[in-house]
Amino acid sequence: EDKVVQSPLSLVVHEGDTVTLNCSYEVTNFRSLLWYKQEKKAPTFLFMLTSSGIEKKSGRLSSILDKKELFSILNITATQTGDSAIYLCAPLDNAGNMLTFGGGTRLMVKP
Amino acid sequence: NAGVTQTPKFQVLKTGQSMTLQCAQDMNHNSMYWYRQDPGMGLRLIYYSASEGTTDKGEVPNGYNVSRLNKREFSLRLESAAPSQTSVYFCASSQRGAQLFFGSGTQLSVL
Numbered sequence A: 001e002d003k004v005v006q007s008p009l010s011l012v013v014h015e016g017d018t019v020t021l022n023c024s025y026e027v028t029n030f031r032s033l034l035w036y037k038q039e040k041k042a043p044t045f046l047f048m049l050t051s052s053g054i055e056k057k058s059g060r061l062s063s064i065l066d067k068k069e070l071f072s073i074l075n076i077t078a079t080q081t082g083d084s085a086i087y088l089c090a091p092l093d094n095a096g097n098m099l100t101f102g103g104g105t106r107l108m109v110k111p
Numbered sequence B: 001n002a003g004v005t006q007t008p009k010f011q012v013l014k015t016g017q018s019m020t021l022q023c024a025q026d027m028n029h030n031s032m033y034w035y036r037q038d039p040g041m042g043l044r045l046i047y048y049s050a051s052e053g054t055t056d057k058g059e060v061p062n063g064y065n066v067s068r069l070n071k072r073e074f075s076l077r078l079e080s081a082a083p084s085q086t087s088v089y090f091c092a093s094s095q096r097g098a099q100l101f102f103g104s105g106t107q108l109s110v111l
Helices: none
Strands: A003-007 A010-014 A019-026 A030-038 A044-049 A056-058 A061-066 A071-076 A085-093 A105-110 B004-007 B010-013 B019-025 B031-037 B043-049 B064-068 B074-078 B087-094 B106-110
Touching: A003 A085, A010 A019, A019 A030, A019 A085, A019 A105, A030 A071, A044 A056, A044 A061, A044 A071, A071 A085, B004 B087, B010 B019, B019 B031, B019 B087, B031 B064, B031 B074, B043 B064, B043 B074, B074 B087
Parallel strands: A010 A105, B010 B106
Antiparallel strands: A003 A019, A019 A071, A030 A044, A030 A085, A056 A061, A061 A071, A085 A105, B004 B019, B019 B074, B031 B043, B031 B087, B064 B074, B087 B106
């Protein structure tokens, strides 16, 4: 049975701090790992990671995948209150289906 | 460019009532999904459809049925609603192997 575990469950930081969010997975026929940000409504796409060791970057956010150890991290530097959200990770299998999401990390950034 | 459209946005049902949640996408995607999200939790897959004419169970299919009416539309039916089905429901679509695009969600309360 596929399993995706995110840690920590929740995190409270102050503006300007750096945070690291973790996602470990056990997935049959793994293809890629995706990160999403969810504020009030639907999740919005952040990154898709397919190859190990290659960092993807978008502004203050970056992410990397380790396919040997079966985990990914999402880093956010110089956090802002607008980064407050639930961050979700989810693997894609070889058929291209996204069947299992992690439980999410709830990040709160205080001014 | 509408993307993924879900209706209704809000619904209140009494225990035992039935209803259908509608979802349509205009991106010519092959895959469509229905997830539910309970407070403070990640997304759990109810059913998915990898292509027109096929549907498969996800993690939590009990109490639900789906229809992939055509390539654009994927509906979710609750035959006899129960309080345990109170949740936020998200429809999503993707081109196989690519990111998911989500609808704005349906807030369902079953009294």
